[in-house]
Amino acid sequence: MLDIPSSVSVDVEALLAAQNHMGVCDAIEQYAPVGKPDAMTTPHFPKVAGIDSTVPPPAHTVAPASPAPPSSPGAPGAPGAPGALIQDRLAGWVSDLTTLHELTERLARTAVMDDALHEVLRAGAALVGARRGLVVLEPADGLGPDTTVGLGLARADLGHIETVPRGATSYGKILDRTDGTGEPEVHADLLSEDGLDPRHREVAARLGYAASFALPLATEAAGRLGAAVWLYDEPAEPVERQRHLVGLYTRYATEHLARLLELERARTKSRTIAEELLPPRLPRVAGVQLAARRRTGPRGGGDWYDALPLPEGALGLTVGSVTGSGASAVAAMGRLRASLRAYAVMEGEDPVAVLSDLELLLRLTEPARSATALFAYCEPALRKIVLAGAGHSPPLVIGERRTEFVETSLSAPLGMLACWEAPSVELSPEPGETVLLYTDGLLHRTGDPMDRAFARLHAAAAGVPRTIRDDPGAIADHVLHTVLPDGLDAADSNEDVVLLAARFE
Incomplete structure (x- = not known):
């Protein structure tokens, strides 16, 4: 360097x-x-x-040292x-x-854009001798994300700074350049400058900073990503050595931020595609209330849920999971879910036939993949459910008098056998009971062995407060946060989580 x-x-x-x-x-x-x-x-x-x-x-x-005689070894000559x-x-x-x-x-140990921006601010403040600062992320390609992060500045303080006309701020002058590169913007004594924008002077006096030093976050390879500004409480500016060091650091930081930006954009696209492949809203069917919750990892996964109105007032419910992660798993999930919807319309009253057709399709079109799935044919008016599962965890019935897993027949996942077929089971929920369908990611994210994970899920369902038993969404939230406490439900993980709750009236 x-x-x-x-x-x-x-x-x-x-x-x-x-x-x-x-x-x-x-x-x-x-x-x-x-x-x-x-x-x-x-x-x-x-x-x-x-x-x-x-x-x-x-x-x-x-x-x-004190001057030495010319003949001494330490003399200048x-x-x-x-x-x-x-x-x-x-x-x-x-x-x-x-x-x-x-x-x-x-900085290299940061894996999230927000953490990396805060680290850049802290390191830069140490190098230039400042106490506060802000970084404005505004990629030149206009694809975002655009954000502002502060060091020693509250959100209200950042709001005050943003009221200053853009062309009068240090970061604005840098970002408005053609390429966003060039010399730093230095204001060694901000309040004594002639021609300083009145609003800028007012904000600087209100927030208590008297000098600023700004650098572009830009390289030839990464392009312009934004600008970093450090604020001094008194008139000051970094010396030449400090400028040299912070310049080297910001060039490295820009390359690291560019890699994180590319990764974050890819994750955002994957999440968007997965969300578009899932139902935008759940249908309204007389006699049943529906709610769904989904948590996905940073790369996106192949877990899905669906609720499909069927002829004669029936309803098809399904959850499933495709092996793998990333864009290919998301695409495979979309194809399987669309195919399952078609099979459900044609022969939904027979869940075994629906899953058998899906097994054949998977073997022919996705030979390198396997999947688990559960399909339930519901008749809300009769409070009757016929369901079948392929390598999937059993549903959970939650009610005032009972909290129990549905006894389904054991079977291999789809794509694991030459021909899949397992008998279906019939279930009759009582009025006010909720049937909870979920994917295995809920159990895997706990980090416990499967028997303990099932026990934790059962305890969470049994502990649903009476005050929320009429709301399937609240029940799903309670189970999710109880089984995965302390932010485990929102943490980055390779395991997707899907819950689909159906409360029968």
């Missing part, structure tokens, strides 16, 4: 001794602001031993003085490299 000429030749023992005296400031570990370095009092030598004298001197220079200067500079460069390595390592 720092350009050190390859022609430098240094005594190894001398370099190690210089490093031992150098150390790495513990304040960097805690993102403490970096203060301005003391002025370097050592004479500025011309290019020595291949070292470019134009490189900004590091802050880790040795304190000047003595033979050892240039070597000491080289060792001092190299020690400073090693310290800077160590600092950048630690900060970029922290």
Whole structure:
């Protein structure tokens, strides 16, 4: 990251001794602001031993010693003085490299865009010696996402800053450039500047910042992604060394943010496609209330649910899961769900026939995949359900007098046998009882063995409060949050979760 000429030749023992005296400031570990370095009092030598004298001197220079006699070894004209200067500079460069390595390592461990933006702000604040800042993410291609993240600024503070005309802000000037690159925007004494926008002056005085330093988040490979601004409480600006370090860091950070941006866009597209393949709303059928909940992983998965009105007031309910994840699993899920709907319309009163047809279709069109599925043919007026499952977990009946799993016949998943067929079972729910259909992801996300996961699910269903038993949506939420507490239902996981609740009146 720092350009050190390859022609430098240094005594190894001398370099190690210089490093031992150098150390790495513990304040960097805690993102403490970096203060301005003391002025370097050592004479500025011309290019020595291949070292470019134009490189900004590091802050880790040795304190000047009292003048020595010309004949002493430490005198400026003595033979050892240039070597000491080289060792001092190299020690400073090693310290800077160590600092950048630690900060970029922290950034590389972030896997979510929001976390990465906060990390960029904290690291940049430490490098330039600021306390507050904000980063504006606004990709030049216009595809988003557009967002603003603050460091030491509340949401209301960001709202005040956004009331300043865009062309008067540091980030606005950077983002309005043709390519978003170029020199940083520096305002060393903001409130004393002539021609400062009145609204900008008012907001700066209200929030208590007197100077700012802004850099574009842009590279030739990634293009322009946004701009980062750091705010000082008093008139100040980073010195040349600090600008050099934060410039190196932001170039690396931009490449990392570009990778996260591409990943987030792919995840968003996958989620959108999966949502479009599922029913946008559940049908209204007399005698039954329906509710569904779905949680998907970052890559998108193949779990589905569906509720289909059938002739003569009947209703078809189904949940299922296709193996795999990502776009291919989502596409396979869409094809299977569409096919199942067609089979349900033609022969929905016989769930075994519906799943047998789906098995044949899967073997012919998706030979490398398997799937689990459950289909239930419901007659709400009679409170009668006929269902069959293929490698799927049994439904759960939740009522005032009972909470029990439906005893379904064991069978292999679709695509695992040359011909699938298992007997169906008949169920008659009582008035006010809810039948809960779910996919295996609900059990797998617990991390428990299957017997304990089933026990946890049963306990959660049995503990549904009486006050919400009339609402299938509230029942599904209670079960979901009880089986997967502490945010497990919303955490990134390779396991999708689907719940479909049907309450019979």
